[in-house]
Amino acid sequence: MDSLRLGSYTFTSRLILGTGKFSSTRAMLDAIRASGTQLVTVALRRFNREQAEDDLLGPLREMDGITLMPNTSGAATAREAVRAAHISRELSGSPFVKVEIHPNPHHLMPDPIETWEACRILAGEGFLVMPYIPADPVLARRLEDVGCTSVMPLGSAIGSGQGLSTAEMLKIIIRDSSIPVIVDAGLRSPSEACAAMEMGCHAVLVNSAVAVADDPMSMASAFAEAVQAGRRAWHAGIMPRSGSAVATSPLTSFLGTEP
Amino acid sequence: MIAEYRKIGTCTGQTGSCIFLPDIEFFPAATPIMNKILIELNGERQEIARGSSVVDLLTITGADRRHVAVVVNERVVRPEERPGLILEENDRVDILVFAGGG
Numbered sequence: 116m117d118s119l120r121l122g123s124y125t126f127t128s129r130l131i132l133g134t135g136k137f138s139s140t141r142a143m144l145d146a147i148r149a150s151g152t153q154l155v156t157v158a159l160r161r162f163n164r165e166q167a168e169d170d171l172l173g174p175l176r177e178m179d180g181i182t183l184m185p186n187t188s189g190a191a192t193a194r195e196a197v198r199a200a201h202i203s204r205e206l207s208g209s210p211f212v213k214v215e216i217h218p219n220p221h222h223l224m225p226d227p228i229e230t231w232e233a234c235r236i237l238a239g240e241g242f243l244v245m246p247y248i249p250a251d252p253v254l255a256r257r258l259e260d261v262g263c264t265s266v267m268p269l270g271s272a273i274g275s276g277q278g279l280s281t282a283e284m285l286k287i288i289i290r291d292s293s294i295p296v297i298v299d300a301g302l303r304s305p306s307e308a309c310a311a312m313e314m315g316c317h318a319v320l321v322n323s324a325v326a327v328a329d330d331p332m333s334m335a336s337a338f339a340e341a342v343q344a345g346r347r348a349w350h351a352g353i354m355p356r357s358g359s360a361v362a363t364s365p366l367t368s369f370l371g372t373e374p
Numbered sequence: 375m376i377a378e379y380r381k382i383g384t385c386t387g388q389t390g391s392c393i394f395l396p397d398i399e400f401f402p403a404a405t406p407i408m409n410k411i412l413i414e415l416n417g418e419r420q421e422i423a424r425g426s427s428v429v430d431l432l433t434i435t436g437a438d439r440r441h442v443a444v445v446v447n448e449r450v451v452r453p454e455e456r457p458g459l460i461l462e463e464n465d466r467v468d469i470l471v472f473a474g475g476g
Contacts, residue, residue: 133474134474134475134476135473135475136474137474156476157472157473157474157475158476159472160472160473161416161468161469162416162435162469162470162471164436164437169471169473170471170473171471171474172441185472188475202445202470203472205443205450206441206442206443206470273476300476322476
């Protein structure tokens with residue numbers, strides 16, 4: 116079976132879903148079900164009794180087969196990310212942590228230095244560390260070396276829908292990595308998720324493209340199919356690209372010019 | 375600071391014959407003991423009853439009906455520790471939930 120292995124966990128779905136920006140908890144749960152995902156991200160936030168919908172742990176625990184991957188969004192430093200990871204592990208019981216350190220809200224680019232430091236500490240404490248990073252092959256290798264479970268390079272800026280603008284660097288990271296490479300951020304449509312899988316990515320993480328779609332449940336299902344199609348295509352061996360035409364039909368004449 | 379005193383007995387008018395039970399005790403050169411203390415809850419000042427436990431705090435904030443993590447002075451407080459942990463003046467408490475995020 117072509118499963119995704121992350122630490123001691125095995126997943127049959129290669130689509131990871133984020134839980135942000137949905138119009139309601141109901142819409143989020145419906146999308147999760149429709150996507151077939153088995154791994155979802157959540158964020159840690161201060162309790163506010165006026166925002167009851169913020170508490171997702173109860174509803175998510177009631178779903179079968181869902182593993183939580185808390186992120187450290189809101190952290191600006193390694194220290195804050197490590198603290199968030201400790202609290203999240205206590206609350207969720209999950210060993211996964213998505214290390215997400217992006218202090219600038221305009222571009223939300225991950226801080227590579229703080230990310231590396233947080234990953235080094237958390238991997239040493241036994242977390243299954245999944246860092247959100249720029250598509251930087253050098254950084255990806257450094258994170259693999261300190262014990263990360265995967266690397267999650269961005270396709271483009273979070274929520275931008277700019278797609279796989281980092282495609283060429285992603286290919287290099289995939290070629291050089293011994294751990295799963297999961298494209299995270301910027302994917303806008305299922306065809307882009309399919310393209311990422313055709314490139315050799317091991318999984319994709321999608322949030323805005325599903326949550327903000329007109330019909331999130333249907334979009335989640337479309338993404339699931341696209342990820343499966345891309346993975347199957349990658350396994351099937353995609354034909355090479357050529358600089359010129361290569362005929363598919365014989366070019367010998369069958370209607371002679373003689374009478 | 376003025377301490378209020380409550381008379382519980384009769385007063386004969388002679389010094390020493392009246393019994394006063396103070397509402398608050400006032401010790402010179404020491405902080406007055408109040409029934410309330412001030413803590414920091416989720417970044418804001420919050421007054422709670424002296425002797426409140428973490429469980430009491432969760433109840434009065436409505437967080438007892440949610441799945442929450444509790445951090446007191448940078449230390450995660452497990453559910454089994456919460457009934458026995460009594461909050462003190464100036465404790466920094468964070469109550470956290472999992473919200474949507476990518």
